[in-house]
Amino acid sequence: MIRLKILVPTLLSVALASCSDSGGGAGTGQASQAQERPPTPVSVVSMEKGQFPITRVLPGRATAFRTAEIRPRVTGSIREIAFKEGSEVKEGDLLFQIEDDTYQAALAEARASVAKAEASVPSAEANLARYERLVNSGATQIDYENARVTFLQAQADVAQAKAALKTAEINLDLTKIRAPFDGITSISNVAIGNIVTANQAEALTTLRQLDPIYIDLTESSTNLLELRTAFESGRLSGDPRNAEISLTLEDGTVYPQKGKLDMAEMAVSESTGTYQIRALFDNPNDVILPGMYVRATVTLGEENGYLIPQRAATRNARGELSAKFVTADNKVETRIFPTSQVSGNNWLVAEGVADGDRLVVDGFQWIGDGATVAPVDSTVDDDGLVVQTQQGGSASEQAPQQQ
Structure with a gap:
């Protein structure tokens, strides 16, 4: 029994010593490996x-190079939409055609007014020449002045009629709405038969140059x-x-x-x-x-x-x-x-x-x-x-x- 008590502590001491030696060896090995680690490669x-x-x-x-909102400048009914929505058009191409019957009639009336005004000019001019010869010898100065005024008024009537003719021609031409520059059209906001008015707020379409x-x-x-x-x-x-x-x-x-x-x-x-x-x-x-x-x-x-x-x-x-x-x-x-x-x-x-x-x-x-x-x-x-x-x-x- 005494021998067993002595043997147990001796075996424990040997085991602890063995563990201690094993731990020390591992630590030394790790330190050695750390010292031998190569430098980190970097580019x-x-x-x-x-x-x-x-x-x-x-x-x-x-943003578009140019943008134009196309609006009518005369009043009338849309007769034709001449472009395909979203397509490319060239400067001067027809976009919309407004009904032009009334504008054709207005142009004919303006031409007749010019002809009528021009017809009165020769007689007024001849009358003025006659009074110019007879002044102070059968015609008074007042008669001469009245003839002169009549002649000038006839000339003014011609100029006025020609201005009205020009306006009628412009209005007739404006029934054809054309592209102001090369570009791409957007969706049309009107359909054939719609009534449009001059300078309306809503654009008929938008043209963009890209x-x-x-x-x-x-x-x-x-x-x-x-x-x-x-x-x-x-x-x-x-x-x-x-x-x-x-x-x-x-x-x-x-x-x-x-x-x-x-x-x-x-x-x-x-x-x-x-x-x-x-x-x-x-x-x-x-x-x-x-x-x-x-x-x-x-x-x-x-x-x-x-x-x-x-x-x-x-x-x-x-x-x-x-x-x-x-x-x-x-x-x-x-x-x-x-x-x-x-x-x-x-x-x-x-x-x-x-x-x-x-x-x-x-x-x-x-x-x-x-x-x-x-x-x-x-x-x-x-x-x-x-x-x-x-x-x-x-x-x-x-x-x-x-x-």
């Missing part, structure tokens, strides 16, 4: 100074002041009046035609703090329709600096641009850029970067300042995708494997 782009375009992406709406077409853009007054300062200082080169404008349509497709600046509103909205810019685009296939929402990329000029892809940059709490770089000893550091401009899918900065600096464009999400990394030379294509130029997996693919 980097070498910085190179150059002259790059300054761009602005602005929201906009399409080629070319206007794009109304909105820009903030703050950006306007910044750009004006950049141009005046010479930092930004180019003429903003010759700015190249490209469009992205509602479905994300890029419109093939380039536009040009047409005008800029010289006033700022008191409610929104923005001002209006109007651009002009060719629209030969009527792809852009009035009311469509578009995004316009306006190239304002060029500026010297370094491009930082938007995918590689973030904004801090103060709104300042920040990006991560790899130092000469392969350590990560964050740089802040208080001033930056938009250049396509990139930010353009002029300070805080030098030629040859290595910008982290992929893998920076999992690293902090001071971390040692393994830089992989890469480029960023036009779609913002990282393309590596040396052997090795992308940082975004390798980082999850290290978790």
